[in-house]
Amino acid sequence: MKRIVYYGIQDIRLEEAEIPTPGPGEVVVKNKVTLTCGTDCKMFMRGYRYQPPHLIGHEASGDVVAVGEGVTNFKIGDRVVAHNTAPCHKCYWCKKGQHSMCTDLPSNLGAYGEYQLIPKNIVNETMFKLPDDMEYKQAALTEPLSCAVYGISNVTIELGDTVVVNGCGPIGLMFIRLAYLRGARVIACDRQENRLALAAKLGAAETINIDEKDQIQAVRDLTEDSRGVDVAIEAAGLPQVWEIAFRQVRAGGQVLCFGGTKKDTTVNIDCTRMHYEQITIKGVFHTTPQHVNAAFELLKMGAIQAEDFVEHEYKIEDTEAAIREHAAGKVIKNCIVYDD
Known part of the structure; x- marks a missing residue:
């Protein structure tokens, strides 16, 4: 064979x-x-x-x-x-x-x-x-x-919540679909127009081309008083996107880090914000x-x-x-x- x-x-x-x-x-x-x-x-x-x-x-x-x-x-x-x-x-x-x-x-x-x-x-x-x-x-x-089903089961999404998915590869697109089926208003972020088009088809209410807009501010501007989203999902496998997701989420919100990064990479998180704004960061594998x-x-x-x-x-x-x-x-x- x-x-x-x-x-x-x-x-x-x-x-x-x-x-x-x-x-x-x-x-x-x-x-x-x-x-x-x-x-x-x-x-x-x-x-x-x-x-x-x-x-x-x-x-x-x-x-x-x-x-x-x-x-x-x-x-x-x-x-x-x-x-x-x-x-x-x-x-x-x-x-x-x-x-x-x-x-x-x-x-x-x-x-x-x-x-x-x-x-x-x-x-x-x-x-x-x-x-x-x-x-x-x-x-x-x-x-x-x-994997997407397991990942999304690790965050709480209520009907009417706003969820951003950063990265519209296959897993990101599946996250978009699952968040939509849970009753969320979904924002999709990517630089590939073909992926953003499919994200819209699968239920994304808003799409953002990250080569054309600031990925953090554009997402925040789509929430009331720019407070940030209820749930930010990272599906790109890049440490800088982990940091971006953290900066997109509201006080009291949740960050799901799903994309695996290269070995020995690290991220910088504002500890003061994480503590006083009670932000939850969850890593999920497999x-x-x-x-x-x-x-x-x-x-x-x-x-x-x-x-x-x-x-x-x-x-x-x-x-x-x-x-x-x-x-x-x-x-x-x-x-x-x-x-x-």
Whole structure:
């Protein structure tokens, strides 16, 4: 089979490998589609926390082609989507109910490949059969949407609140949609007009091109007496945007920092304002099985549509071009399609 292996910054290679054989509780999926992700882009352009070489890709859906001993909830031929992790339920953080912080998080990295081995924990907890009317591209959005669902569950949004989302990449756009569905008035900030247009389609009441306006003052001016927004969401992965979000929020407001930054970066926060204005800053990473399930249900309901997020199709041989185009902000997401 063909698969992509990550060897370092701007170095991914197409290699041949044996089709995996499932062990007890495991499943092998023949991928039909894999979506590009912002994490793939960051990994490719600047590196990530895993030591190369390693497999890459984690947003895929396909067909079950082999099942291991003891698997009863899936069979050969099932159309499925598998999340990329599932917690161990044994470590300290799992026992505290903080499943995104699990220290033994089995992963199925390797979605940029014709076949993929799905670990037992994921098969049991975060893998789903597709309804007959769900397309593979729609199902493959489960992983990123689950992260946005988890993120937005960590802030309190009341009906009629004003929420700003800084960064209108795929996750930011999903935050916009979820905040809108919660009854918020949403402001979207980005420099790409194609992304701002989609933000408006997904529910943003106001859009701000940050190359044309001051990102902080423009947002504050859209609130009464320029007091600031109730919730500011950072979805860009840049420390300066973390600081911008803090300066957009009102006294008593909440800041959600979701975008992962480069290692060893820091931010400057006005401690006096944070203390006396009682501002809450929350960092959130990854997701949990509860929110993966919620995301899959939202996709079945059509809360977001693949046609809005997935733009161009590539073959596995052209994975680098697909990632580069995504990283340049020219598209929301690209799709690797595997031949039958």
